Amino acid sequence: MRKIIQGFLFFFISALSCKVYNPFNFPVAGDLPDTNTPLNVVYTLRQAYISRDLVLYLSCLHRDSFRFYFNPQDTVVQRILEVDLGIDSLVWGFEEEKKATEALFELSRSIYLEYLNPVGFYSDDSMIFYFMANYYMVIAEADNSSDIAEGKLLFELRKFNGHWYIIRWEDYPL
Numbered sequence: 001m002r003k004i005i006q007g008f009l010f011f012f013i014s015a016l017s018c019k020v021y022n023p024f025n026f027p028v029a030g031d032l033p034d035t036n037t038p039l040n041v042v043y044t045l046r047q048a049y050i051s052r053d054l055v056l057y058l059s060c061l062h063r064d065s066f067r068f069y070f071n072p073q074d075t076v077v078q079r080i081l082e083v084d085l086g087i088d089s090l091v092w093g094f095e096e097e098k099k100a101t102e103a104l105f106e107l108s109r110s111i112y113l114e115y116l117n118p119v120g121f122y123s124d125d126s127m128i129f130y131f132m133a134n135y136y137m138v139i140a141e142a143d144n145s146s147d148i149a150e151g152k153l154l155f156e157l158r159k160f161n162g163h164w165y166i167i168r169w170e171d172y173p174l
Contacts, residue, residue, distance in 0.1 A: 035163040038129035062165035
């Protein structure tokens with residue numbers, strides 16, 4: 001028992017003196033995200049949805065290279081994008097993504113997002129990382145109604161100047 005307590009104290013003191021990676025310690029608003037690994041970016045994006053932090057969300061996307069490929073079978077969302085936001089394409093870049101996500105964050109009271117069955121792997125040259133998962137999202141609106149979004153996603157991440165960013169996001173129906 002004494003060795004367990006000593007081990008715990010050693011770990012606790014070590015953790016205080018150095019930066020220990022904790023996969024459950026997501027960045028909070030105002031913190032710079034850790035973009036040193038592709039999985040940090042993927043899970044920071046998830047946390048940005050949950051906290052509805054647009055700055056954190058956009059920090060996961062590469063401003064010049066990002067492309068989103070929309071699921072054309074989601075006609076309700078497509079109509080909202082066209083009518084309310086003026087986005088009439090099924091493929092868009094960083095600025096359109098910023099506009100769509102900002103509207104989502106403003107209209108929602110809370111968002112829950114979970115990745116289900118995630119799979120990730122590097123390209124042969126380790127310069128690209130692919131992340132695939134089913135997703136389950138609950139969006140609670142101000143009027144106490146809620147919407148559920150489910151689908152499959154594919155992220156392509158690339159390393160720029162030592163940091164990883166999502167450059168391609170493909171959305172598919174389940």
